[in-house]
Amino acid sequence: MNFLFCPRRFDALRLVLRAFFQLGFPVILSFLSALTSTAHAEPKPYTIGPAPKWVAPVALDLADHAPVAQTSQGVHYLLTDTQVSLEEGKRVIFRRLATKALDDKGVESTAHIEIRFDPAYESLALHSIDVYREKKKTSRLGGVTVRVLQREKELEYRIYDGSKTANVFLEDIRAGDIVEYAYSIRGTNPVFADRFFGRFELQWRAPVHQQYARLLWPAARKIFFTNRNTTIKPATRDIGALREYVWEKNNVPPLSVEDNAPDWFDPYPVVQWGEFSGWGAVAKWAVPLYQTPATLNARLLAEVARIAGAQSSPEDRLMETLHFVQREIRYLGVEIGPGSHAPSAPGVVLERRFGDCKDKALLTVTLLRALGVAASPALVNTKLERSLGEWQANPGAFNHVIVRARVNGRDYWVDPTHEPQLGGITALVQPNFGYALVVDPASHELSRMPDAALTKQAIHSVFNVQAGLNEPVQYRIVTVYEGDGAERMRSTLASSSREELQKKYLNFYALDYPDIAVVKPLKSIDDGALNKLTTEEHYVIRNFWKPSAKGNRSEMQVLSPEVSTFLARPKDLIRTSPLPVRFPFELTHVTEVQLPEKWDIKNENLVVDDPAFRFEHLLEVKGNVIVLTDRVVTKADHVLPADTARYAANLKKAYDEVGITLYGRDATALAARPFYMRVNWPITLLAIMFVAGAIWLAWRVDRYDPPAAVPPGTRARDFGGWLVLPAISVTVTPFKMAYELWDLLPAYAPSTWDGLTTVGEAAYHPLWAPLMIFVLAFNIVLLVMSGLLIYLMFKKRSNFPRVWVAVMGTATVVAFLDLWFTQSIPQAASGVTSKDWAAAIRGLLAFGIWGTYLLVSKRVAWTFVNTRRAAAADESDVDKDKDKDNSEQPPQPAGPVEAMPQATT
Secondary structure: HHHHOOOOHHHHHHOOOOOOOOHHHHHHHHHHHHHHHHHHHHHHEEEEEEOOOOOOOOOOOOOOOOOOOOOOOOOOEEEEEEEEEEEEHHOEEEEEEEEOOHHHHHHHHHHHEEEEEEEOOOEEEEEEEEEEEEEEEEEEEEOOEEEEEEOOOHHHOOEOOOOOEEEEEEEOOOOOEEEEEEEEEEOOOHHOOOEEEEEEEEOOOOOOEEEEEEEEEEOOOOEEEEEEEOOOOOOOEEOOOOOEEEEEEEEEOOOOOOOOOOOOOOOOOEEEEEOOOOHHHHHHHHHHHHHHOOOHHHHHHHHHHHHHHHHOHHHHHHHHHHHHHHHHHHHHHOOHHHHHOOOHHHHHHHHHEEEOOOHHHHHHHHHHHHHHOOEEEEEEEEEEEEEHHHHOHHHOOOOOEEEEEEOOOOOEEEEOOOOOOOOHHHHHHOOOOEHHHHHHHHOOOOOOOOOOOEEEEEEEEEEEOOOOOOOOOEEEEEEEEEEEEEHHHHHHHHHHOHHHHHHHHHHHHOOOOOOOEEEEEEEEEEEOOEEEEEEEEEEEEEOEEEEEEEEEEEEEEEEEEHHHHHHOOOOOOOOOOEEEEOOOOOEEEEEEEOOOOOOOOOOEEEEEEOOEEEEEEEHHHHOOOOEEEEEEEEEEEEOOOHHHHHHHHHHHHHOOOOEEEEEOHHHHHHHOOOOHOOOHHHHHHHHHHHHHHHHHHHHHHHHOOOOOOOOOOOOOOOOOHHHHHHHHHHHHHEEEEEEEEHHEEEHOOHHHHHHHHHOOOOOOOOHHHHHHHHHHHHHHHHHHHHHHHHHHHHHHHHOOHHHHHHHEEEEEEHHHHHHHHOOOOOOHHOOOOOHHHHHHHHHHHHHHHHHHHHOOOOOHHOOOOOOOHHHHHHHHHHHHHHHHHHOOOOOOHHHOOOOOOOOOO
């Protein structure tokens, strides 16, 4: 029988195992753990002890009242105490910090102490950790656990610097507690060759109750100070062989900077100190670090031979070397100790095929010099950029290294850490970091780098709507990137899959066109020789035409989303920091809308010119195609805080003009609607009122009866001579006015009227409604009055010449007013041309000629001789004559005459 499956024996074994795990196993584990910890024990990377004797005591003010309105994150800084000593050539930095937890949020940060140091050349000493609760002080240093962790905060940027962080997590910290701790760090990076420099920051983003900074400097060594954004001067005194400098401030308010401020903008007060006399001294310090090897190893020689055999001109050798280092040497920085500023040997970098900016720059310089191209490393700061010249000269002012190459008397600035740059030297995009310090014994000042090359992006999109309003729309987008834009897009394509990028683009367009779908996958064409990259996208948009909110028309929005995104207004209009602008940059979006028929739309041309950018909007109608061009060109790289409101207003003005909304009418859908939905009833009622008013006016004008200019009773002459021409014009005018009024009526259809007079519509303008109502009223009145003129003319009434002058004179004046008001409406201004003004002027001249003729011509005077009174009198006389004739006749018998009987004889 198997032992394991014997029930009794199994119970006994279970008891033995239980006793072992309960008693023996923990003991064994403890023993093994002790052996392991003893075998791997290392000295602590920190010490605990009192503060150095040279530290000056600073009293902590516990009676402070926190400025709650200025604090953030629930923390108030009571004391910041920084003291630096350089006694006997050893740098020691003492720091003491006291913070008060104002609430639960503040407890989280106050209870966590974090101190960063580099164990390669620095040692950490903890001096005190105290907690004040209701002004009662308790030391926590003896009972806390200090965890020293290897935290590479820049590892995501592929930089390994070997720094460590000492972390202390305090227990039992409550709101209202004050945590005070002090420590010191001893040591200096040997790469600086015992040349010291540093700075004191005198204002933070948070308020500070007490701020104390102290420097002990050997009196025998020269020191230089640079104040930035402050005029504060230190209190000084001599202490033996040292000179003391003290900066002290109380109740320092916070200084906040908007998150989207330019990197080079730094308004914080800083006192910089050091012993570098200028940028020339920094260059001399860097020269030994960037010495190229006297002899090249086999790998370097092989690479030099390869490049020399492939390229003969200095320009081509420069680009070939740059391509090799950018492509074949991957970016990875091991910056432990002196490696923070000293590059690795070029042969080592080539052998391991990786390096940071310093390594890649020195390798590039080594290869170029061996190829006969003059080149030097150049130190830059990717954040300070243009403001670098305002900082004190010291090695800490730089965070990046590039290369300056000189070819045929011209300088080229290249960055070996850049993504692979294709093409020749004419297509090379050079970096612009404002200022650079060329590592050369002859360098004494910073070198101004050339302005960045223009980045261009051109978009050509086509909406194919030729299938009809109710059919899906084919949407094609071709984007051409040039210069830096091509390199950025090339990097995007390399870091993202085409499917991911296509999905990203699809969702971007879906914000404006929800019913969009991909027809063909994203396509890209890379012209490396010209540094130009083209992408092509194909989509289909269903339900492109949308019914308007009023339900009486269809709308189609043609947008330029990239331009709209660029013109988006900044969130913060009230600022204390400059607003960055991408510069130099040019974005052009040309949109074609291919329609099934010609659209009734007028050309537009608008320019918004701001000191920071220029926006051009052009709309052209070419047959059945509408071409819309939106173009933005930046003219500055930032906007000052005082100009933000102006800049935002111009952005809004340009943003409102981007794209266009087209309104269409579906004949089938309109015909299917009830009659009452196809009539603009308010305008119809107004038109009826205008007709009634015009008829009443005509009746009143007809009663105007001036005497004839010839003797009464003069017989009117027939039409003849020059009078025939105005007679023909008067006869034709009513028919012409009726046609123009009929042609004008579609503009008053509900769909068109709403598009022009509804606030928020693309074609809206406040002058549209009054102008269109006035035009309708005047045309109705003119139509009725032209009918009256025909009546008066053929009746040869004496008032005809004056009525004609009044009616036609008013029409002439109204023609000029109509043109002037139309030009006041931006959406219609482009439709008013010089031909319209010429026609109005011809009408004025014609009115002057024929008006004068009708008023002074004898032919006219002898033709229009009839008056309303004379006509009424003639009718009255005719009636009287009829009555007189009737009275002179003998009376008629009342009935038939009966035959009288005759007498007989």
